[in-house]
Amino acid sequence: MNSFLRKGLLLPLAAATLLITACGSKPAQPAQEGSVKVNPSSLSLSDAAVTEVVTVISDCDWGVASGNKDWCTVSPSGGVAGTTPVTVKISENKGYDTRSTLLTFRYGGNKLEVPVSQTGKQKPETPETPEGITVPEGYELDWNEEFDTPGKPSLSDWWYETGGGGWGNNEIQTYVASAKDGQDLCYIADGKMTLEARKIGGTVYSIRINTKKYWKYGWFEARLKVSDVPGSWPAFWMMPQNFQTWPGDGEIDIMEYAISTQGKNKSSSSIHCGAFNWPAGTQKTHVMPVNNAASEFHVYALEWTADYMKFYVDGNLHMTFANDGKGYSHWPFDNPFYLKFNLAYGGNMGGQTDDAKLPALYEVDYVRVFKKK
Known part of the structure; x- marks a missing residue:
């Protein structure tokens, strides 16, 4: 084929190719920048x-x-x-x-x-634990009273219950605030708080003193020396802050000692509530031997959680009360309680008395409260 023909055929093909290319492509769009x-x-x-x-x-x-x-x-x-x-x-x-x-x-x-x-919340400062205080594992010190300052318990931390009438237990004593007729019945000396039951003018007067602070759960302990005077009934216990009815709102007895009814060198721990209480004979109680309870100090403790209470004497577990999940009548213990020390005389648990052996002394070396970390 001559060059003329070749050129004649190639020109239309090139034109067609150019046309197809032009129709099948779009010009590139510039990227949107913006700011x-x-x-x-x-x-x-x-x-x-x-x-x-x-x-x-x-x-x-x-x-x-x-x-x-x-x-x-x-x-x-x-x-x-x-x-x-x-x-x-x-x-x-x-x-x-x-x-x-x-x-x-x-x-x-x-x-x-x-x-x-x-930022997160500021972590509360953990108070430095004073020297000589042993902290239970998993806890930290929340409040304590070591009774190092002689005089009277501070009314910013403590309050007294006063009066007689048997206190629901046929008790003989009348409670007073601190003293009666110039005779001190609650005082701090030699690093301890002492409660006395003493007969003055034909009446036995004594002390019932409570913390102003209250707690829901924790580890509670006190180092105590009790009394062997017949009829004396020292106790370390807890009652609810918003108390309305007994036993429905609960009571926690960490330590009770009554030589006339329990015998010498035996302390007990108990709980009372709607389902379990002493009038019905259903209270949960355990009696623990304590050597030289009235002549030596011993440590009585409670660990209280949402699931159980465990009671100790000198670090030895002697009673466990578990939350069975059956409601308030079985476990009213998800509310704040405060601590109590008292020295009753006679009555249902105090038993047979002997006024000739008064005064009775109940000594508290320290009381400490620990909270979960």
């Missing part, structure tokens, strides 16, 4: 719940999302060119650790991240 600025560029917040506003300045459409919507939310979730306020809602940080997330702004193929951080 987004956020003011402020970061948020640093305290642990409290708060609502903050950031300002978005843009020349294009944009969207925003929080990296953790459980505690950080944004509104609106996007906008157009111009100036737009964005509300950032932060919930309270109830933990102790700082938490953080990102607000991510997207526009075109770009993104801008705004850091958000929120």
